Amino acid sequence: MFRKYFVMLSLASILTLLALPAIISADDTAVTNPPAQVVAVAAAVPAPAPAAKIDSGDTSWVLTSTALVMLMTLPGLAFFYGGLVRKKNVLSILMQCGVMLCVISLQWVLFGYSLAFGPAKGFWGGLQWIGLSGVGFAPYPDYSPTIPHQLFMIFQAMFAVITPALIVGAFAERMKFSAFLLFSILWSTFVYCPVAHWVWGVGGFLRDMGALDFAGGTVVHINAGIAALVTALVLGKRKGYENQPIPPHNIPFTVIGAGLLWFGWFGFNSGSALSASGLAVSAFVVTNTAAAAAGLAWALLEWVHNGKPTTLGVATGAVAGLVAITPASGFVGVIPAIVIGIMVSVICFIMVAFVKPKIGYDDSLDAFGVHGIGGIWGALATGLFASKAINPAGSDGLFFGNPAQFLVQLKAVAVTIAYSLVMTLIICKVVDLIVGLRVKEKDEIMGLDLTQHREGAYTVLE
Amino acid sequence: MKMVIAIIQAHRLDDVKKELYKEEVNLITVNEVLGHGRQMGVSEVYRGVKENGNLLRKIRLEIAVNDAFLERTIKAVTRGARTGEVGDGKIFVLELQDCIRIRTGETGGAAIG
Numbered sequence: 414m415f416r417k418y419f420v421m422l423s424l425a426s427i428l429t430l431l432a433l434p435a436i437i438s439a440d441d442t443a444v445t446n447p448p449a450q451v452v453a454v455a456a457a458v459p460a461p462a463p464a465a466k467i468d469s470g471d472t473s474w475v476l477t478s479t480a481l482v483m484l485m486t487l488p489g490l491a492f493f494y495g496g497l498v499r500k501k502n503v504l505s506i507l508m509q510c511g512v513m514l515c516v517i518s519l520q521w522v523l524f525g526y527s528l529a530f531g532p533a534k535g536f537w538g539g540l541q542w543i544g545l546s547g548v549g550f551a552p553y554p555d556y557s558p559t560i561p562h563q564l565f566m567i568f569q570a571m572f573a574v575i576t577p578a579l580i581v582g583a584f585a586e587r588m589k590f591s592a593f594l595l596f597s598i599l600w601s602t603f604v605y606c607p608v609a610h611w612v613w614g615v616g617g618f619l620r621d622m623g624a625l626d627f628a629g630g631t632v633v634h635i636n637a638g639i640a641a642l643v644t645a646l647v648l649g650k651r652k653g654y655e656n657q658p659i660p661p662h663n664i665p666f667t668v669i670g671a672g673l674l675w676f677g678w679f680g681f682n683s684g685s686a687l688s689a690s691g692l693a694v695s696a697f698v699v700t701n702t703a704a705a706a707a708g709l710a711w712a713l714l715e716w717v718h719n720g721k722p723t724t725l726g727v728a729t730g731a732v733a734g735l736v737a738i739t740p741a742s743g744f745v746g747v748i749p750a751i752v753i754g755i756m757v758s759v760i761c762f763i764m765v766a767f768v769k770p771k772i773g774y775d776d777s778l779d780a781f782g783v784h785g786i787g788g789i790w791g792a793l794a795t796g797l798f799a800s801k802a803i804n805p806a807g808s809d810g811l812f813f814g815n816p817a818q819f820l821v822q823l824k825a826v827a828v829t830i831a832y833s834l835v836m837t838l839i840i841c842k843v844v845d846l847i848v849g850l851r852v853k854e855k856d857e858i859m860g861l862d863l864t865q866h867r868e869g870a871y872t873v874l875e
Numbered sequence: 876m877k878m879v880i881a882i883i884q885a886h887r888l889d890d891v892k893k894e895l896y897k898e899e900v901n902l903i904t905v906n907e908v909l910g911h912g913r914q915m916g917v918s919e920v921y922r923g924v925k926e927n928g929n930l931l932r933k934i935r936l937e938i939a940v941n942d943a944f945l946e947r948t949i950k951a952v953t954r955g956a957r958t959g960e961v962g963d964g965k966i967f968v969l970e971l972q973d974c975i976r977i978r979t980g981e982t983g984g985a986a987i988g
Contacts, residue, residue, distance in 0.1 A: 658921040719920045729922060766923025779922065 478684020638785020
């Protein structure tokens with residue numbers, strides 16, 4: 414039986430190798446405005462900051478992207494996850510995503526932005542920008558030379574919002590709302606902010622090491638994915654989950670969510686160019702391409718494995734593709750994007766359909782299986798396929814003659830995994846001591862909507 | 876008096892209703908149910924993992940009849956519901972102890988009309 418999958422994995426790897434000539438000979442146009450968020454390979458002398466003048470095209474695009482990324486949390490992720498849980502828990506998911514938007518929006522402007530992007534070096538960015546003091550409307554050239562500083566801040570806010578929201582997928586249907594609130598605030602402050610600082614902040618050590626993460630493969634997906642695994646293991650399995658799937662109550666919701674995520678992801682990736690430029694277009698194109706390749710690949714995998722392709726499969730595959738292309742979106746061309754998309758579906762499908770049931774942990778909505786694993790593949794794939802021809806401010810990857818980049822990516826991935834794992838575990842224990850993580854068994858059976866929120870989502874008898 | 880409970884294929888409901896109206900059986904309660912017979916249903920798959928539940932959608936009809944109408948009702952349901960394929964369903968006949976029309980208080984056969 415496993416021969417089938419070995420064959421598929423081999424085919425996918427051969428595809429990658431065959432695509433090499435196409436990749437290497439592809440003539441992609443270089444970028445006109447290299448964004449400051451993208452890291453140049455570690456240099457002794459930092460590149461001189463470009464002249465700081467607000468560009469209306471760049472500002473319009475990043476404003477729009479900010480709104481697009483906000484859409485990804487609510488309603489995108491909210492309904493993507495909401496459709497996957499049972500009827501009795503759908504409001505708890507919508508509530509968690511909605512409240513996350515409120516809470517982290519506030520946390521970010523009060524101190525989160527300062528901790529993540531502040532000018533201090535080391536573990537954190539410091540408290541210089543608490544309450545957005547010093548964060549004005551002139552550009553801050555180290556991050557974004559052509560858009561107002563506050564715009565960069567609010568754009569980043571939406572990333573800070575969606576990252577802890579991803580973890581909801583791991584502890585869905587069994588976490589206390591009070592525990593969720595406390596966990597989210599602590600996690601965002603002590604895990605998201607530091608990692609964002611290391612990868613994107615000025616003086617961040619992973620950034621200075623040369624790690625490439627265009628829009629958040631490490632900072633968002635691996636970070637949240639590992640936290641998801643930890644919370645799933647700490648909380649334990651849902652009642653009634655005995656290695657059999659609990660069917661989604663509303664797959665149409667999940668498809669709506671997936672579509673909104675795909676749409677919003679254009680802001681997530683393309684907006685991370687921080688400019689309305691060739692790079693933004695390149696990121697847009699590879700984002701769409703990877704999602705398409707991954708969605709189709711998952712459908713084909715299911716067709717072979719289960720006899721029929723499913724809607725849930727295409728939705729899941731597309732999201733996996735979007736996850737994987739995220740760190741690579743500003744560095745790779747269109748053929749690598751296809752390969753990245755196909756491979757992420759193969760890897761995540763094996764993870765979700767075989768490894769997870771075999772090990773038996775209950776990552777309810779596959780936050781680790783899709784976001785964590787997909788993010789790891791994406792970060793490593795960036796080390797394989799990155800090309801200076803796409804983005805001169807980046808690096809070349811292994812397939813472009815620079816195997817060192819792959820090692821740098823590996824290091825960044827390892828650091829993020831280790832830190833997220835340990836810190837999330839500590840935070841889980843702390844929250845458990847203060848309020849208790851998991852709901853009582855009878856509350857879990859009755860459903861979180863009624864027990865945590867005294868609300869029913871759907872009337873049965875009117 | 877008898878209570879006839881019929882489990883039929885979901886798509887045969889319109890035909891069954893038509894046949895019943897032809898026989899002047901106009902009192903009927905309908906709801907959607909899940910179930911399976913000896914073929915054990917069809918199992919669904921989510922993200923590559925098969926689920927164990929295997930129930931199919933069916934329609935259930937409940938018809939209270941006077942003894943005189945029992946044969947015609949059963950024949951009507953059968954005519955409307957039969958396709959000859961596996962999954963056509965079953966008819967159960969239960970003894971009905973009493974029937975009361977709420978609006979007028981009539982009991983027994985008169986309440987069924």
